[in-house]
Amino acid sequence: MILTKEKVIARNNIEILGSGSTTLLMAHGFGCNQTMWYRLTPELQSRYTLVLFDYVGSGQSQLSAYSEARYSSLEGYAADINEICTTLDLTQVHLVGHSVSCTIGMLAANNDPERFASQIMVCPSPCFLNLPPDYHGGFERSDLEELVELMDRNHMGWASYLAPLVMGSTSPDLMVGELSDSFCSTDPLVAKTFAKATFFSDYRHLLPKNQHPTLLLQSQVDALASVSIGHYMQAHIPKSTLHVLPTEGHCIHMTHPELVSQEMITWLNRLA
């Protein structure tokens, strides 16, 4: 299938806000969708052009475009970003990612470095697993297996749980309709696939390859991406700047929007 601009806009539910000469592509993290940026956008759209999107399978994207094979590794999500940039012909993009989207962003930038100007990483982690003795991602494999089980329990029901067995896992009937409008409502298969791609992977090898100026915003107290991970990333990404913010939690762009947007504006001013 040839991807046109219109097709990608519909597929990834792309929203463009503001009209500044500087373009920010904002990539949501695992679990939610582009509306997670809603507390940042009023401040940012007065200065920049904001390109918001949902990964295929999340938010109001087209579920019909979903492929379990493509999205079972982060490379598939990175391909979404690359395709958005190509079809919309975005250049000098500042890639803003939250959590796993910082890794996805590194993959996308590595694929097509010319299109990107910098990366802003909000609570990033290149690997959530504890891999002693050198790396402490925060979680044991058993924790992450429990996460997948908990997701099963939250999606417990005939359709999601037993249907694949009866109908065969490749049945397209499982991916019917669109998701409800509810925030964070995700198809169980999509959510689990995204979870596995996010939490069981190790992309630390990407860090030294990342050639773009990179702002690392780490939350002072964050179970998912601790400050030590921020230090690790700073040590391995060549042109990186680490700011540890006096915040608690992993969704600081939602809980502390003023602080995060100010950090971003300062960063972009410095690069300009």
Add this chain to the structure above:
Amino acid sequence: MDDSAIASIDQFPVGCLVSDINRQIHYSNQYFEKRYGYARNELLGCDLFVLLSKASQIMYDSFIMPMIVYEGFCDEIRVTLTTKAGEPLPAVISAYRDPENNERIFWSVGSAARSEQLFQELTETKELLSKKISLLRSLSETDQLTGLPNRNALTQHMDHEMAHRDPETLAFTLAFIDLDGFKEVNDTYGHDMGDKVLRWAANRLVKNLKKEDVVARFGGDEFVVFLDTLDDIASAKKVFNRLINKLSEPFEVDAMTIQISASIGITFYPQTENVDTGQLLRQADQAMYQAKIAGRNQLSVFDTATEQHQKYTLKSRNVVQTAMLDNQFELYYQPKVNMRTGAVLGAEALLRWNHPDEGLKSPATFLPAISGTSTELSLGRWVLITALAQLQQWLDQGLDMSVSINIDGYHLQHPEFLNDLTTALSGFPDLPLQRLELEVIETSTIEDINRVATVVTSCRKIGIRVSLDDFGTGYSTLGHLRDLSVDVLKIDRSFVQNMLHSSGDLAIIKGVIGFASAFECDLIAEGIETLQHAQSLMELGCENGQGFYIARPMPANMLEGWIEDWQRQGFHRHFPSLKPLGPTQK
């Protein structure tokens, strides 16, 4: 909140907890003491994550927290909370954020023990279902007697191969195997023995093929082999000839020596045209049938050319049947005259097809495709009845006419022909039968000369005249003349057309004229195209003729006008030196 209110909340059988946006706990009720082992006020000021398992912490950051910020609440999220002693307990939590009250978040925590039990049961059900499904799949795909894949499994395998393998490299042989004389084994020794023979045959097939080949029991004593490779046809034939030999070796069952054999039909994939699983199986089955007809215990390869022809015939039959229903067929009539006297002897009925797209079509363009089929018989019956009706109409109008009808050899030899003829004639009880002539096409394949002779004799007995059409062109002409007593010989147009410059054709015509005289038959020449042809034939002694020089075949309603014109001036114009006689003179 006063003490009594707090005391009341303590009585609730659910956990009530208040935190802020930074997860700091500001209140928890007694439920946490009872259920989770935290002393009163022990949780105050603590991080909410103290209570959440690691996985639940991720749930909190990925789903719960964003939802609380964005929507202001979340409902019934299943998490794992840990007791002070570190024991994980399933819990279901809901939360509400109060934007007015310093963004306080109010939590309710309930036990999810029942839900967990339900989930465990669901998981067990899933496992059970999974086992049952795989058992059902295996049952639905396995032949119980032989343990081989069954018909369903084979077709699935073929569909899958054809859909998923690289079409550039996919090539295979499909064989249909039927045991010869298996029914006799069952009848003689009983079904138990029959089952043992089937198991033996299945085993022998599997042993003599490669692992990647598929042997399936198709039903009864039929097996199908999917030979995964096709290097060349000769080696595929070699494989199956070897199987035929292996299957015909004697073997012992219950101390009895049994010997069977097998007929095998094979077909190959790919073919020049797209074929699906069903078509391939039919092809192999047909080839197997050919092997049976040819004497069993042998191999037959499916011939795609034969199949193409069968398809073409089937299509043609359908088209002709539709055209019959649409009344697209019509009889044209070509006058036969005495060229010396000008007398009109009658007319030959000729089939024409008023094709809506292709215009007027002669029988040569469509009869061969339906030759030997029931459609041809239907069309033959229609010609018979239509010509009889036309003859009756002309006679009723006072026109003194005879009509001849061409009867195809297949129809003539068909057991129902005399019955068809009688039925057709019964519709016209007053018709003088001597006005009807049946033209037997001599070139038709007359296989059963005795049957044809019986039919001809029967016809002549009731007064119907019979002519041998296209005389001289068939390979057994003289024999036919001897065996069939006919009323008229028709000299074929091919001899007439060349008689003016071919001494050979001229000699044949002279011979035919001699035969007619010897066998006391009437004589008529076809294909009179010029006056010279007519004159030469008359000089040789053949006065009766038909052809374009006299008249082309015409629709029935034009014949009367033509006769009038012929008698008034047409004959003079064509044969200037001769005068016509009345139409009844012959």
